[in-house]
Amino acid sequence: MEKLQNKIREEGVALSDSVLKVDKFLNHQIDPQLMHEMGKEFASKFEKEGITKIVTLESSGIAPAVMTGLILNVPVIFARKKKSLTLTEGLITSKVYSYTKQETNEVSVSNKFLSKEDNVLIIDDFLANGQAALALIDIVEKIEATVAGVGIVIEKAFQDGGAVLRTKGYRVESLARIQSLSDKKIEFVKEKEQV
Amino acid sequence: MEKLQNKIREEGVALSDSVLKVDKFLNHQIDPQLMHEMGKEFASKFEKEGITKIVTLESSGIAPAVMTGLILNVPVIFARKKKSLTLTEGLITSKVYSYTKQETNEVSVSNKFLSKEDNVLIIDDFLANGQAALALIDIVEKIEATVAGVGIVIEKAFQDGGAVLRTKGYRVESLARIQSLSDKKIEFVKEKEQV
Numbered sequence: 174m175e176k177l178q179n180k181i182r183e184e185g186v187a188l189s190d191s192v193l194k195v196d197k198f199l200n201h202q203i204d205p206q207l208m209h210e211m212g213k214e215f216a217s218k219f220e221k222e223g224i225t226k227i228v229t230l231e232s233s234g235i236a237p238a239v240m241t242g243l244i245l246n247v248p249v250i251f252a253r254k255k256k257s258l259t260l261t262e263g264l265i266t267s268k269v270y271s272y273t274k275q276e277t278n279e280v281s282v283s284n285k286f287l288s289k290e291d292n293v294l295i296i297d298d299f300l301a302n303g304q305a306a307l308a309l310i311d312i313v314e315k316i317e318a319t320v321a322g323v324g325i326v327i328e329k330a331f332q333d334g335g336a337v338l339r340t341k342g343y344r345v346e347s348l349a350r351i352q353s354l355s356d357k358k359i360e361f362v363k364e365k366e367q368v
Numbered sequence: 369m370e371k372l373q374n375k376i377r378e379e380g381v382a383l384s385d386s387v388l389k390v391d392k393f394l395n396h397q398i399d400p401q402l403m404h405e406m407g408k409e410f411a412s413k414f415e416k417e418g419i420t421k422i423v424t425l426e427s428s429g430i431a432p433a434v435m436t437g438l439i440l441n442v443p444v445i446f447a448r449k450k451k452s453l454t455l456t457e458g459l460i461t462s463k464v465y466s467y468t469k470q471e472t473n474e475v476s477v478s479n480k481f482l483s484k485e486d487n488v489l490i491i492d493d494f495l496a497n498g499q500a501a502l503a504l505i506d507i508v509e510k511i512e513a514t515v516a517g518v519g520i521v522i523e524k525a526f527q528d529g530g531a532v533l534r535t536k537g538y539r540v541e542s543l544a545r546i547q548s549l550s551d552k553k554i555e556f557v558k559e560k561e562q563v
Binding site: 196197198201202203204205206208209231232235236239240242243246247248249250251253282283285286 | 391392393396397398399400401403404426427430431434435437438441442443444445446448477478480481
């Protein structure tokens with residue numbers, strides 16, 4: 174998605190060889206128009222899949238997921254990283270190991286909002302080692318619902334998450350794929366290599 | 369907002385005299401169409417205020433805030449409850465005491481995204497004792513930006529947050545105002561009493 178690539182070029186900051194800071198339009202400040210464009214893009218990629226629910230992870234996945242849900246006209250569920258006081262029963266949980274934070278967290282979704290009949294699109298802001306996406310997939314499959322695909326805003330193609338998911342047979346659609354952040358320079362996967 | 373009131377009547381659950389569970393369309397599962405309607409409503413209420421930024425709090429404030437930002441065509445900043453690894457410098461913080469959780473948390477916003485010239489609309493999912501809204505106001509005012517108003521999805525009018533904010537002179541617009549949750553029955557403030 175060219176508009177997103179341009180935004181990353183203009184406003185993204187490579188903090189290190191593996192960390193890309195996009196807090197100017199995605200992770201802290203949000204550009205609603207860009208989220209809407211991304212929602213349209215995800216919706217067009219998955220419109221033939223008969224999606225019934227979108228599952229994402231708080232907090233940065235919410236904006237692109239809700240815009241996609243608006244266009245596909247389906248509900249969005251955001252998995253919680255912390256347990257809520259008013260949300261305690263019937264939680265389906267999975268563990269996520271964060272390499273950046275070096276800690277394991279549980280993410281959870283209420284079993285009330287997913288059923289076997291659901292055909293789920295998973296959306297998240299970043300795909301690096303795939304831990305978060307795998308946890309969301311695990312939750313959806315524990316409920317025996319179907320994972321129709323995974324929509325990612327920014328894939329770090331130099332980490333193995335994309336390969337792991339695709340090898341397992343999941344359809345992964347990333348709106349921008351980063352080839353490298355070496356020397357604090359942001360390089361994208363070249364067009365013909367884009368999956 | 370009648371559509372929201374109907375949704376609360378149909379899908380909200382009064383867990384106690386003070387806790388309203390709306391995880392079917394706002395706090396865990398999100399109804400994107402309703403969020404869009406709410407965004408239009410907030411936008412129409414504040415369209416003459418010359419809003420330049422929207423500030424909300426993760427996670428449940430994000431969806432209504434982003435829809436409002438889409439319509440007003442302004443960026444949205446979500447204050448973080450937990451410090452991010454890639455977001456460490458220049459944080460403006462404020463403390464929020466949560467009566468439900470009985471704990472104090474810090475919320476923070478990067479000083480990069482707000483300036484003195486900004487005219488800020490604060491949006492949040494719930495207004496109860498006003499602690500979260502006061503913390504967001506505190507952050508905006510520490511930067512010497514202007515608080516143009518506070519947009520709330522659901523105000524618990526039987527708690528004092530709304531009165532506290534209005535007495536301080538802030539314009540508070542709530543899309544639904546709950547009069548009482550006694551006996552697990554949801555009662556709204558009557559139309560003529562709606563502010």
